[in-house]
Amino acid sequence: MSKLARLIKDNIYKDYAPQELIQENVIQFKGWKCSAGTEGLFIDWGGEVWPATCVVQSRRHRLGSIYDDSPIELLDDYITCQAKTCPCLVEIYLPKYKNDPTSLVENLSGDVSLLDFDAIARASDHDRHRKYIMWAFGRKCNFSCSYCDDHSHSKDDNDLVTKTAIEKVTEYSDRFRQGKSLMWSFTGGEPTINPLFFDFVKLLHSKGDTVTVASNGSQHANYYAELSQYANINISVHFEYLKPSKLGKIVSTVIQNQPMWFGLNFMIMPGKLDKCIEYITELKKIPNFKERTNVHFDILRVKNTGVFEIYAAEELEIIKKLQSGDYD
Ligand code: SF4
Numbered sequence: 001m002s003k004l005a006r007l008i009k010d011n012i013y014k015d016y017a018p019q020e021l022i023q024e025n026v027i028q029f030k031g032w033k034c035s036a037g038t039e040g041l042f043i044d045w046g047g048e049v050w051p052a053t054c055v056v057q058s059r060r061h062r063l064g065s066i067y068d069d070s071p072i073e074l075l076d077d078y079i080t081c082q083a084k085t086c087p088c089l090v091e092i093y094l095p096k097y098k099n100d101p102t103s104l105v106e107n108l109s110g111d112v113s114l115l116d117f118d119a120i121a122r123a124s125d126h127d128r129h130r131k132y133i134m135w136a137f138g139r140k141c142n143f144s145c146s147y148c149d150d151h152s153h154s155k156d157d158n159d160l161v162t163k164t165a166i167e168k169v170t171e172y173s174d175r176f177r178q179g180k181s182l183m184w185s186f187t188g189g190e191p192t193i194n195p196l197f198f199d200f201v202k203l204l205h206s207k208g209d210t211v212t213v214a215s216n217g218s219q220h221a222n223y224y225a226e227l228s229q230y231a232n233i234n235i236s237v238h239f240e241y242l243k244p245s246k247l248g249k250i251v252s253t254v255i256q257n258q259p260m261w262f263g264l265n266f267m268i269m270p271g272k273l274d275k276c277i278e279y280i281t282e283l284k285k286i287p288n289f290k291e292r293t294n295v296h297f298d299i300l301r302v303k304n305t306g307v308f309e310i311y312a313a314e315e316l317e318i319i320k321k322l323q324s325g326d327y328d
């Protein structure tokens with residue numbers, strides 16, 4: 001796990017993985033000042049623009065829409081956190097402080113406890129010099145996974161992001177970046193089914209931005225091989241739709257083409273570990289699979305809720321083993 005969150009106390013800092021903060025349940029920042037909206041943005045499935053995922057539906061924090069003629073607002077100061085918990089891995093390590101902005105200054109590496117810190121900064125140099133935009137690039141998706149929240153997928157062409165909206169976001173992002181590079185993270189729906197998507201990724205790449213695409217693996221292997229020259233690709237492996245042989249073809253084609261970064265996220269449904277093993281067995285036949293692919297194993301939430309599915313203790317034990325990289 002990458003130690004991307006820098007916890008600071010009295011100018012001393014220590015780096016942790018955001019997942020460690022989640023595991024120890026130290027993700028309550030209510031009343032803190034947070035850089036959501038100035039350092040990061042979220043564009044939701046319906047094209048509404050927000051400082052972060054935690055404030056979606058809070059009219060007070062809505063910055064605008066990508067689908068109307070009104071300008072999208074630019075924030076110039078930290079917002080006050082109102083949420084019970086910080087819901088998103090990337091947002092956990094957005095810069096934030098409890099009382100005093102100077103507590104964000106870090107001088108010396110040392111021992112800072114997960115239970116007593118006054119500020120969080122970004123630990124990686126790559127992140128520190130960039131802002132990010134997370135964009136749920138339209139709801140339209142060609143899969144209908146049984147656990148997918150109703151608001152995040154549809155079969156309707158009206159749920160594809162339009163050319164005008166892409167132009168509006170491009171113009172807005174050039175003001176938002178304030179001279180910095182941007183890290184774009186695209187989810188959906190399924191972003192790659194939009195015929196405008198690939199050229200948009202190329203445009204962002206030409207500006208020196210970093211692009212990460214979460215895709216469901218439904219495109220042709222050559223599409224991903226070419227996209228991987230412009231973007232980091234993370235294939236979410238949905239057991240109900242993606243066949244092990246098709247995934248194997250994608251993986252072998254992409255990793256032969258020296259991708260920028262390539263990963264797989266196995267979406268493990270309760271009771272379906274055998275299916276996961278079937279994929280892994282297929283993938284292990286591919287030369288250099290383990291060296292060139294970043295593999296993660298996710299447990300799922302119950303559809304339309306934030307609550308995790310119930311897994312048997314033995315399943316959780318095996319998932320933990322897989323997560324530690326032990327799948328030989
Ligand atoms: S929940 Fe997280 S992202 Fe949202 S305001 Fe609070 S600290 Fe910031």
Ligand code: SF4
Pocket residue numbers: 141142143144145147148149152153188189190216238
């Ligand atoms: S591929 Fe993703 S967006 Fe599409 S139905 Fe499955 S979980 Fe939902």
